Amino acid sequence: MKKMFTLFVVLTTTALSMSAKDAAKTTPADVFATIEVANLTTSELQVGDQTYLQLMGRDDNADADVSLWLEGYTGEDKAYSVLAANSTMTFGGTDLTIIAGEITQSTDPEKGKVYDGYVAFTAEEDGEEYELTLGLKMYPAPAIEIEEEAV
Numbered sequence: 001m002k003k004m005f006t007l008f009v010v011l012t013t014t015a016l017s018m019s020a021k022d023a024a025k026t027t028p029a030d031v032f033a034t035i036e037v038a039n040l041t042t043s044e045l046q047v048g049d050q051t052y053l054q055l056m057g058r059d060d061n062a063d064a065d066v067s068l069w070l071e072g073y074t075g076e077d078k079a080y081s082v083l084a085a086n087s088t089m090t091f092g093g094t095d096l097t098i099i100a101g102e103i104t105q106s107t108d109p110e111k112g113k114v115y116d117g118y119v120a121f122t123a124e125e126d127g128e129e130y131e132l133t134l135g136l137k138m139y140p141a142p143a144i145e146i147e148e149e150a151v
Helices: 002-011 020-025
Strands: 033-037 041-047 050-059 064-070 079-081 088-091 094-108 112-125 128-138
Touching: 033 050, 033 064, 064 094, 064 128, 088 112, 094 128
Parallel strands: 033 128
Antiparallel strands: 041 050, 050 064, 064 088, 079 094, 088 094, 094 112, 112 128
16 A cells, blocks of 8 residues: 555656546546556447447556446447446556546557557545546457477
8 A cells, every 4th residue: 555655646746636527528648657458358248239348457567457348339449438337447456446438449450459548547545535547558468379299
């Protein structure tokens, strides 16, 4: 917890503090740090006529776990809203409460589907609540070729 508190103290000089109602107006310029998930897994969920895409992965360097749900997923390369109520995330070992977010899907010739964007969140530390924005860059791990030598 001390590590996360120190992170917040250092970043408060550059981070934009926002209220929950301002979270929807968050832009990438408000991002205080970006995590990179290079082992992304995805799964689609169909509920009635609505499709959701779940993005899951981990960034060991930031001690961050990500499980985000994107609303209205069509498979197209475009921006999708994060379904905050069903999404979870940790950063530096601290649970974050996601209040808004937007993730843009694009296709990279080498990495495949790449997801860039941000989530606005709240986190509590020593009885104080912080509201910040975290950038995300997520893509699947590269395929590993296995060579077998038969005798």
